[in-house]
Amino acid sequence: MRSAKFAVISGIRPLRRSHDEDLTLRVFSIATISLALVATTLSACSTTDFRQRAIDEQIDPAEPGGGLRLTFFGTSSFLIDDGTTQLLIDGFVTREKHRYFRRFGPSEQQIRTVIAEHRICRAPGAPRKAEDPASCRNVARRGLELVIPTHGHYDHALDAPYFAAWSGATLVADPSILSVVKASQAYPGFSLPQRDWLSVKTIPPFADGAQTAHLAAGAFSVTLIKTPHGKNPTTPLLSGTTSAALKFPSSLWALKEGTAFSVFVAHRGRTMLFVPSAGDIGDIFRQAGTKADIIFLGIAGLGFKPPRARSRYWNDVVRTVGAKRVIPIHWDDDQVPLNVADGDTFKPASPRRFDATLRIFDELARECGLEIAFPPPARAFDPFKDLETRLITETKFQPRCE
Numbered sequence: 001m002r003s004a005k006f007a008v009i010s011g012i013r014p015l016r017r018s019h020d021e022d023l024t025l026r027v028f029s030i031a032t033i034s035l036a037l038v039a040t041t042l043s044a045c046s047t048t049d050f051r052q053r054a055i056d057e058q059i060d061p062a063e064p065g066g067g068l069r070l071t072f073f074g075t076s077s078f079l080i081d082d083g084t085t086q087l088l089i090d091g092f093v094t095r096e097k098h099r100y101f102r103r104f105g106p107s108e109q110q111i112r113t114v115i116a117e118h119r120i121c122r123a124p125g126a127p128r129k130a131e132d133p134a135s136c137r138n139v140a141r142r143g144l145e146l147v148i149p150t151h152g153h154y155d156h157a158l159d160a161p162y163f164a165a166w167s168g169a170t171l172v173a174d175p176s177i178l179s180v181v182k183a184s185q186a187y188p189g190f191s192l193p194q195r196d197w198l199s200v201k202t203i204p205p206f207a208d209g210a211q212t213a214h215l216a217a218g219a220f221s222v223t224l225i226k227t228p229h230g231k232n233p234t235t236p237l238l239s240g241t242t243s244a245a246l247k248f249p250s251s252l253w254a255l256k257e258g259t260a261f262s263v264f265v266a267h268r269g270r271t272m273l274f275v276p277s278a279g280d281i282g283d284i285f286r287q288a289g290t291k292a293d294i295i296f297l298g299i300a301g302l303g304f305k306p307p308r309a310r311s312r313y314w315n316d317v318v319r320t321v322g323a324k325r326v327i328p329i330h331w332d333d334d335q336v337p338l339n340v341a342d343g344d345t346f347k348p349a350s351p352r353r354f355d356a357t358l359r360i361f362d363e364l365a366r367e368c369g370l371e372i373a374f375p376p377p378a379r380a381f382d383p384f385k386d387l388e389t390r391l392i393t394e395t396k397f398q399p400r401c402e
């Protein structure tokens, strides 16, 4: 694993947009968002079957003890923990009411709550490892080694730099994420010492021209695979690279897409693929030879696409990689906090649209004998629970489309 110290960029003058440009952007943004809000409101008036299914078909939270555990923090954020090493995918937990135009920044309080409640430990050799609780200082416990924001938008990248600075984990960071690091470092009010920010370790996601990259941490082998972001009416406002002049508090529109990718994780013969954004995947996974038992499938925005596009997305991802269990992600309202009662789930952002997507997915899953399941909200679970048993004991469950 390559590593590079994050250098503070100095002497860069903030780029100032003219008042007219600001006004044009604002008017365009308001018009686009108004349309999106009308669509969302109409959807919210319809059935909430999706929410009920996300409760009824939830994988049970895991009993305390060893083994591979994942914790879903909504959107496409996951803590992955095998009892020794921890990885964080995205790690967006701020989940404040932004109402699309309110300025905000990473919530230190939310991040520290997640660190404490989910027993995230500092990386091996991290400067303030001695401040970790005793359970984190056990020689077998290595702690958080990699923080992997899967693109630069706020609902993926906002909190990733803080987690990396706090823990000493290596942060996968393209130029957009580096701007979020810089803005976080300068954000007033954080209790984290400046020396923690100055020692953030970053690595770029891909070498020049590469489509894939390999990383390793403990028993985990991680492959990043470049995949396109989904397209919707707001995509043009959020594409490109985040300005190096980014400052918090900021509007969410300032955090641009940067480099978007999916993440393949292998752990002791078990394989998982995280596809955070429902873009046009085409033959990317076929070309990369990706095979995974479980897929965490991003479905945000998919309900606005024609049924044919939804089937194509399923086939390009789920069938190509030969998945046996499909876990839909990125369907929750990211302005609702993480604390959810037992037996409940996150509030879906757009229930009717997700119902429509699920109807098509159900059909495709039945065709191939696959299972669709949901992650419990903010509780550790074993994504492989019952999967091997079912594959052996239930003939109707045998995947038929590989």
Ligand SMILES: [Zn+2]
Pocket (backbone or CB within 6 Å): 151, 153, 229, 277
């Ligand atoms: Zn995005």
